[in-house]
Amino acid sequence: MRGLTKLESTLIILLIIVAIVGGYGWLLAQQKPTSIETPEQTTPPTTEETTPPTEEITPQPKQVIQNITFVDSAGRYITVKWPLKRVVALSTDAAEVILTLGAEDVVVGVTEYITRKPELSKLTDRTLVGTCFKPNIEAIISTNPEVVITYVRWPSQEALEEKLEPLGIKVIRLDFYKISTLFNEVRLLGLLLNKTEEADRFVEFWKGILDEIQARVKKIPAEERVKVYIEGYKDYKAAGPGSGWDDDLRIAGGINIFADSPVAYPKVSPEAVIERNPDVIIKAVSTSVFQPYKATDPSPLKEIIQAIVSRPGWDQISAVQNGRVYVISGVLSSGPRAVVGICYIAKWLYPQVFADINPEDIHKQYLETFLGVEYSGIWAYPT
């Protein structure tokens, strides 16, 4: 009898599992598949460009579909139909650049971080295809894109290209987060989307500001350069070489006190900061701690500064003694808006040199003319 009971219980459990899994499957099977049809094959491509593109491509009559071949930031030759009509953006930076180019209509799929950014709210109704680091391939395919745009390194090729390329979906890898490659990448994307004028406007706007800052920084003599401690989201996680903040700081003419770190985000000891005695302390705040857009109350940022100032022994640091402790939103560290972050930093480091530069105005101008959203919120403190 005992054996029978055991057998029964086993059977019951297995049947329950089957019932749950199977029932769910049956329910799904009952629903008619949502009609996402493969689009009719349009007229076959008539011309084909095999050389890397030049900017002279002139828009052709609408019926003609051209192919265009270019090199992405991962160094690969890619051929796509020109101009791009259906794009899945995996990275927030790519999504933001597409918006600034006025091409939001081509975006058919976005990832979770994009929908969480209120400045990119024009894209929240697009199909969600997972996160940038763990995209859902089925969801990507279901949006029927021509291309997927993502970072050079993330997600891995085995997670993306290996699955999508057999289906004819091209993966374009453009970073958009490094200031050194940003402008070329924006120009390339502008070309692919047939938005070259918008891309030029974008590049001119930022490059003008960036050149001005660099020209003024160049004139600051070495002995007047300011020593800076930049801290990432976690306490005592400094921004070392290779991090976005370090790049920003270098352009703004600051000396990173942890420039000798072998690691991008080293965990430093509080003593080392006291010993290296920075003139300015800058703390990056993540959007999960403080959502800058539409924020009106700066008190959470005040508390963060208070916590840094009251770290044991830090009253010995000259930045603390002189009240030069600042917080800035991580949104401004890299990506299309890195120049805004650089403006803030430059102004904090050399208030006299950059007295006439107003980071808030620049940011406002960018949000309103390029992204087409209202400027509001608190992006840095104190300003």
Added chain:
Amino acid sequence: MTGKYRITTRKIFILLLLIFLIPIFLLTSISIGFYKTSLYDIFSVVQHKICGFLGLNNNGQINSRLAAIVWDIRLPRALMALIAGVGLAIAGTTLQGVLRNPLVSPFTIGISSGASFGAALAIVLGIGITGFSVYMVVINAFVFSLIAVSLTLGIARIKGLSQESIILSGIAVMYLFSALVTFLQYIAHEHDLKTLVYWIMGDLAFSNWKRVSIVSPIVIICLVLFKFAWDLNVLAMGDEVAKSSGTEPGTVRLICTVLASLITASIVCMTGPIGFIGLVSPHIARLIIGSDYRYSMFCSALIGALILIAADTAARVITAPTELPVGVLTAFLGVPLFLHLLLRSRREVWR
């Protein structure tokens, strides 16, 4: 005699039932996902593909996107879950048998941390054993998991391959490689860190036909291990008894451990270390079918496959379009089943 006969019949009945469940689970897994598909769609795609493969006349057009999702994305993934579940469960059963320890899993002898270290090298530093970038993670993980196991067995050999020496040296090697992984995590770029963490939690999303075909030969190794089921039964009675009945414990232990490691390394390098299956499937099998390895090994393989297919399906569906790590789901599905069986059972499985 009749009593024994009845018990054997019962065991075969359970095995048949489990075998019957496999296609049901597979079909369910293939039918569910972000892209809505009906059972009819599944059958039409499969029929279309098989007809095409055999060169028969295909009548009727088929939605190419539907075909891609069912045939190129879901089917290889479900098959990978099947193979990985079978392989991990058999490796676990074998190792628990040869090492006579219920807490052993394929990961106890250092495989998962070795594989994680190899993957971390590729992901964080871009260092590969080979230059070929797409499979860098896979090849690194495979090579380093074998390095870890060789290290474990090499150390254990000095002490004559006793079960304690294998377990203890395995734990030492595991901690060594875990420390190395932690170090790489420390120096990693935050985006790489995310990729690495996903990998370490185990993930079947990388499955495709090529990978399935690379992994499928491990089924043959599994069949070889079935041959050792009787040796495991003898070994369960102790080294002395085993010796007197003609089984050399050291040799069996070495061969079985090496084969189990090969199976696990081949799976883990493709999927990342999916926990729990290799540890608990053998126990579940023992609880429902008894501790005779000739039956429990087969049963454990089926249980492992069922749990992993179900877990992967759940991982894909619960938070769609994002995915949960499959390792979390294997535990969520497996632990209640395991605890139930454990509490219901009046048998002392590990004497």
